[in-house]
Amino acid sequence: MSALEIKHLFGLRGVSKHDIRLILDHAKQFREILERPVKKVPSLRGMTVVNLFFENSTRTRTSFELAEKRLSADTVNFTSSNSSVKKGETLVDTLRNIEAMKIDIVVVRHKGTGVPKFLADNSNAIIVNAGDGAHEHPTQALLDMLTVEEKLGTLEGKNVTIIGDIRHSRVARSNLWGMSTMGAHVTLCGPSTLVPRNTDLMNHVMWEPDVKKAVENADAIIALRLQKERMDDALLPSMREYRNTFGITQELLDCAKDKVIIMHPGPINRGVELDSDIADGEHSVILDQVTNGVAVRMAVLFLLAGGRNNENA
Amino acid sequence: MKMRKPCKGRVSNVVLKNAKFWNGTSFEHRREVCLNACKNVETTEFDCKGALVMPALFGLGLDFMEPLRDDVYTFFDGFAAMHKGGFYGGLYESAANPIDDADKFTAMVNRFKSEEFGESEFDIKFLGAYSKGFGTDSLAEMVELAEAGVAGFGDGNGVIPHSRFIRLAMEYGKMTGKRFFFQPMDKTLRHSGCVHEGAYSDMLGMKGIPRIAETIAAYTILEMARFLQVPVHFKQVTCGETLELVRNARKNNIDVTCDVGLYHLLLDDSCLETLDSAYHILPPIRSAADREALWQGVADGTVDAISMNHTPVLRQDTVVNFEDSVPGALSLEVALPAIWNKLVKRVGESRAIELLSTAPARLVGSVPATDNVVVFAPDRPHVVVEGDFAGHVCNSPLVGKTLPSSILATYINSVWTEL
Numbered sequence: 001m002s003a004l005e006i007k008h009l010f011g012l013r014g015v016s017k018h019d020i021r022l023i024l025d026h027a028k029q030f031r032e033i034l035e036r037p038v039k040k041v042p043s044l045r046g047m048t049v050v051n052l053f054f055e056n057s058t059r060t061r062t063s064f065e066l067a068e069k070r071l072s073a074d075t076v077n078f079t080s081s082n083s084s085v086k087k088g089e090t091l092v093d094t095l096r097n098i099e100a101m102k103i104d105i106v107v108v109r110h111k112g113t114g115v116p117k118f119l120a121d122n123s124n125a126i127i128v129n130a131g132d133g134a135h136e137h138p139t140q141a142l143l144d145m146l147t148v149e150e151k152l153g154t155l156e157g158k159n160v161t162i163i164g165d166i167r168h169s170r171v172a173r174s175n176l177w178g179m180s181t182m183g184a185h186v187t188l189c190g191p192s193t194l195v196p197r198n199t200d201l202m203n204h205v206m207w208e209p210d211v212k213k214a215v216e217n218a219d220a221i222i223a224l225r226l227q228k229e230r231m232d233d234a235l236l237p238s239m240r241e242y243r244n245t246f247g248i249t250q251e252l253l254d255c256a257k258d259k260v261i262i263m264h265p266g267p268i269n270r271g272v273e274l275d276s277d278i279a280d281g282e283h284s285v286i287l288d289q290v291t292n293g294v295a296v297r298m299a300v301l302f303l304l305a306g307g308r309n310n311e312n313a
Numbered sequence: 314m315k316m317r318k319p320c321k322g323r324v325s326n327v328v329l330k331n332a333k334f335w336n337g338t339s340f341e342h343r344r345e346v347c348l349n350a351c352k353n354v355e356t357t358e359f360d361c362k363g364a365l366v367m368p369a370l371f372g373l374g375l376d377f378m379e380p381l382r383d384d385v386y387t388f389f390d391g392f393a394a395m396h397k398g399g400f401y402g403g404l405y406e407s408a409a410n411p412i413d414d415a416d417k418f419t420a421m422v423n424r425f426k427s428e429e430f431g432e433s434e435f436d437i438k439f440l441g442a443y444s445k446g447f448g449t450d451s452l453a454e455m456v457e458l459a460e461a462g463v464a465g466f467g468d469g470n471g472v473i474p475h476s477r478f479i480r481l482a483m484e485y486g487k488m489t490g491k492r493f494f495f496q497p498m499d500k501t502l503r504h505s506g507c508v509h510e511g512a513y514s515d516m517l518g519m520k521g522i523p524r525i526a527e528t529i530a531a532y533t534i535l536e537m538a539r540f541l542q543v544p545v546h547f548k549q550v551t552c553g554e555t556l557e558l559v560r561n562a563r564k565n566n567i568d569v570t571c572d573v574g575l576y577h578l579l580l581d582d583s584c585l586e587t588l589d590s591a592y593h594i595l596p597p598i599r600s601a602a603d604r605e606a607l608w609q610g611v612a613d614g615t616v617d618a619i620s621m622n623h624t625p626v627l628r629q630d631t632v633v634n635f636e637d638s639v640p641g642a643l644s645l646e647v648a649l650p651a652i653w654n655k656l657v658k659r660v661g662e663s664r665a666i667e668l669l670s671t672a673p674a675r676l677v678g679s680v681p682a683t684d685n686v687v688v689f690a691p692d693r694p695h696v697v698v699e700g701d702f703a704g705h706v707c708n709s710p711l712v713g714k715t716l717p718s719s720i721l722a723t724y725i726n727s728v729w730t731e732l
Contacts, residue, residue, distance in 0.1 A: 013516075092632050112634040113519050114588030122632070133636070134518030173518055196515035 004303045008127040010116045011136030012178035020145070020182055026299035027146050027292065034070070034295055043302050044073035049105040050098050053130070054080040057109055059266055059290070060130050060140070064107050067297035076103070091115070092122050099123050105301060108132075126304045134168045140265050141174035143296040145182060147289050148220050151261050156183035161214045163246055164224030164273055165194040171265045172224060176205045189214035190224075191246060193235040211246050215256040222263045223248050223273045239272050248274045253283065261285045325357045325729040329688065332361035338663060340365055348684045348724055357729050361688050364721055367666055369685035371674035372403035372645055373572050373620035374548065375437070379424065382409045386625035388425045390704030391645075392433055394623070396730045397703060398645035399687030399723040402436030403621070404677050406494070408469040411442035413453035415461040422462075434726040438677040440467035440494055443482040449474035452485055459489035464677040466493050470548065470595070472500035473530045476537075483543045492544040492570070492676075495534050497555065498596060502526035507636055509551075509597040513585040519636065522597050524552045531555045535562045535569060544568035546676065549622055551577055551596045553606025556615045570676055572620040573607045575644045579651055580604070580710065590631050590638035591710040594622075611668065612659050618673035619652065621645055626708040643709045646701050650718040651711060653691055688722040695719040 004019050012020070033039060049068045053061050061077065068075040078098065089097075095106070106123070108116050109130040116129040131137040148155055160179050166172045166188050176186045187206040188195065199207060208214040215221055230236050243249075248262060262274070262283045270276045279286060327348040333340035346366070377391030395403070412418045418439060425433055441463035445451040455466060466486050473479065473495065483493055503526045508514045510521025531547060535558060538545045550556060550571050562569045576594055581601040584592040592598060610616040624641030631638050649669065656665040674681055695716045699707040722731045 090629060090633060091637070110634070112636045113517050114636075115634045117588050118634045136518075167515070168518070170518060173516075197510065197521075198512040198515045200512035201516040202512075 003306070007304070008116065008120045009138050009300055009304060010120070010127070010129050012138045012141055012174045012181070013136070015138075015178070015181065017181050020142070020178060023142055023296065023299045023303060024146050024149060026303060027142070027295040030070075030298040030302075031146075031292065031295040034291065040070050040072060042072045044068065044071040044305055047104040047305060048074045048076065048102065049107060049301065050076045050078055050103045051130075052078045052094075052098070052106050052108040054108070054110040054115075055131070057130070059293075060109065063290070063293040064130060064297050067294050067301060070294065071298055071301060073105070073301070091118070095119050095123050099125055105305065128300060128304065131170050134170050134173070136174045136177075137170040137265075138174045138178070139293070139297050139300060140171045141178045142300070143289055143293040144171075144175055144222060144263055144265075145178055146292045146296055147263060147285055148179075148184070148261070150288065150292065151285055152219055155179060158184045158219040159187065159217050160184045160220045160222065161187045161189060161208075161218040162222045162224065163189045163211060163214065163248070165226055165230060166190045166224070167194050167196050168227070168230075169224050171222075175222065176202060180204050187214050187218070189246070191236060191242065194230065211252065212255045215252060215260070218256055218260055220261045220263060221248065221256065222265070225265060225267065226269055226273050239269075243272050247272060248278050250275065250277065253278060263289055266290070323729060324351075324354050324727050326351075326354060327724050327729050328356060328358045329366055330358065330360045332364055332366045332688065335365070335367045335666065340367075340662065348686065351727065359688065359722060359731070361721065364688050364690045366686050366688050368670045368681060368683075369399050369401035369687055369723065369725055370649065370669045371436075371671075371679055371681065372400045372623060372648075373618055373673045373676070374574070374622035375403040375405045375645075376407045376409075376624050377405070378407060378409060378625060379421075380410060385627050386704050386706060388433070389429070390625070391623075392435060393703035394643070394645040395435060396723055396725055396728060397701070397720070397732060398647070399649055399689070399720055399725070400435075400645055401681060401685040401725050402438070402674065402679050404438050404440060404464060404673070406440040406467045406469065408447070408471070411445075411447045411453075411469055412439055412458070412463065413442040413445050415454065415457040418458055418461045418463060436679050436681075438464035438679060440465055442467065442469060443486055443493065444474075444478070447471050449478045452482055455486045455489055455491075459491050463491065465491045465546070467548075468495050470496045472498045472503055473533065474500070476533055479534070480537055480541070483537050483541050487541055487543045492546050494546045494548055495530075496548040496596060497527050497530035497534060497550075498522075499526045499530040502529060507593065507595075507597070507640070508585055509582045509599040509603075511582055511600050513582045517585060517588070519585065524554055524599070524603070527551060527596065528554045528558060531558050535567055538562070538569060539565065539567050544570075547571035549574040549577065549596050549620055550607070550610075550616070551599045552603045553610070556606060556610040560615055570617040571615070572618040572673065573611065573616050574620050574622045575648050575652060576622070576642055576710065578604065578607055578611070578619065578655070584710065585635075588635050589710070590633060590635045591642070591708065591712065593631075593635055593638045593640045594642050594710075595640040608659055611656075616668070618676060619656075619668045620673070621648055625704060625706045627706060628708075631708050641708060643702050643706065646703065647697055647709060647711050647716060649687065649689060649720060650695055650716040653689070654717050657691075682726075684724065685726065686724050687720060688724075689718065689720055691718045693719040
């Protein structure tokens with residue numbers, strides 16, 4: 001088995017095509033395992049994974065936890081709401097204390113850009129980024145890529161359009177790096193207050209302000225979740241106007257290809273970024289994304305752990 | 314943790330041999346020069362081996378954190394840093410310790426000249442605060458502060474409060490004839506930004522501070538200065554647009570001076586890619602194009618001085634992720650070796666010395682003593698280590714980096730310090 005070039009997963013910017021391919025291929029194998037009656041493999045038996053979540057999360061943490069359990073790892077959940085962080089403990093002290101308990105892998109989510117790298121610089125554990133600020137959310141992008149490959153056969157040459165709050169989206173950033181590396185053509189579209197102001201370092205993707213033009217050649221559309229805080233911060237006038245301008249509606253979908261797939265990282269604001277009939281309709285692959293999330297996270301953990309016991313996978 | 318180290322300097326007469334001495338216009342080789350401190354002290358001979366001997370420096374933007382944050386840094390540490398870096402004086406303004414009445418000023422002066430700190434003879438000038446506690450509720454007693462001896466009035470590097478308060482502060486402070494020192498930054502446009510708003514911040518998803526946060530504040534202040542006829546100074550200008558405002562203001566006879574920070578000339582925002590909190594500096598390090606505009610401002614005379622913005626930060630406040638770290642960097646110990654060669658290449662030796670020594674001193678009325686010198690090897694590389702810094706903090710983006718030059722020794726206020 002080939003090994004990953006990366007030692008940690010901080011993000012997808014700079015991750016090679018080889019590594020992404022390896023993760024996706026393994027994820028496909030794990031996806032098959034998830035369909036079996038017995039969904040568990042002993043790949044990470046004896047290893048301990050800590051899910052270090054400083055931000056609220058239900059689905060990502062659950063998905064990671066399930067992936068860890070499917071790989072037979074011992075898992076510990078650590079959330080800031082019930083931790084010593086509330087008592088003023090520093091990030092590095094928290095990590096060192098956890099590390100002293102002989103853990104092997106840390107899955108971390110934090111509001112600050114670069115926290116996973118910071119933790120890697122200050123510990124011996126393998127670090128997996130489960131979302132750092134508006135920087136990256138690599139496993140979400142990997143599961144999006146797996147879903148595109150599963151539904152469309154390949155990423156190479158496919159047109160993927162991401163619509164919504166690009167500026168504050170770690171999902172969008174990871175997707176634009178990862179999908180571009182794998183040969184997809186990424187188009188970004190959103191209100192002018194919610195797209196990055198300086199795109200010099202992201203000039204490998206297309207920027208399309210007109211949502212109809214953005215979707216017309218798309219093979220896959222990713223609608224991003226719109227945070228209510230954006231209205232409070234005067235970045236948008238109303239959910240209503242957003243829905244009417246950038247929401248995925250049947251009218252908008254009529255401008256797209258017949259076999260376009262609709263994705264969303266969840267949780268969905270129904271009737272805002274995505275109409276209910278679209279979210280539940282024939283184009284939607286949102287629940288496949290959720291299933292693929294577990295498979296991708298199994299692959300990431302398995303490969304970063306060194307592929308130990310890979311014959312059992 | 315790095316331990317506090319005593320300053321190794323000692324009072325001495327000095328004989329410097331085989332050095333190139335600054336004669337006011339150029340460096341000239343002299344076999345031997347005696348710098349006399351006083352009678353009854355030993356004499357130190359030092360072979361400079363062809364090194365430069367230049368006037369000691371004057372640092373704008375010193376914050377030694379006393380008295381309220383002496384857990385972080387002290388005058389003792391700051392003076393050690395000045396000896397190491399070759400500074401005979403500086404302009405002191407502590408964000409944590411606003412000098413907003415004459416009693417505080419007197420207490421501060423008495424403290425730094427106290428026996429505890431060796432009855433310091435450093436030429437430290439102080440900025441008074443123009444408001445109580447750097448707030449926007451009450452004006453500081455600026456007339457009494459001016460009479461007590463502050464060099465000017467400053468904002469504690471805080472964001473610009475509302476315009477009416479600035480107007481009233483400048484209008485009242487005009488009676489003193491003192492200069493107002495501002496770090497132009499519009500509070501609402503800064504919002505929660507912590508880095509330059511540009512390609513790197515957008516790529517990394519970090520909250521940016523746009524250039525217009527600086528230029529709009531600068532424009533407001535310049536309009537106040539024009540309207541009220543009050544001299545102003547901009548601290549740590551970060552972009553060419555602000556320098557253009559300064560140029561235009563001067564054409565309209567507005568009395569405005571400005572400085573740029575050491576690190577703003579050395580770095581650009583590509584350093585953000587490392588996500589290293591050592592680069593967390595405010596005002597933010599901007600793009601390569603901005604840095605080049607600053608260098609042009611240095612070369613064409615728009616920039617009056619290079620400031621140090623010497624800001625100690627505890628290790629535990631830097632050993633966190635970038636956005637949660639406390640901004641600031643030490644600079645006194647490394648400034649000259651880091652900037653000298655670049656500066657000379659751009660503006661020549663004479664202007665380089667002016668920007669680091671005479672010009673910042675002139676801004677606040679300091680007159681340098683001729684015997685204060687730095688022995689400096691411009692071609693001897695030096696790897697910066699934590700131990701290079703005085704005190705128990707070492708927050709600098711230059712730690713671990715190789716500087717092209719080295720300070721060999723300094724002679725400040727009759728204290729000889731070999732490094």
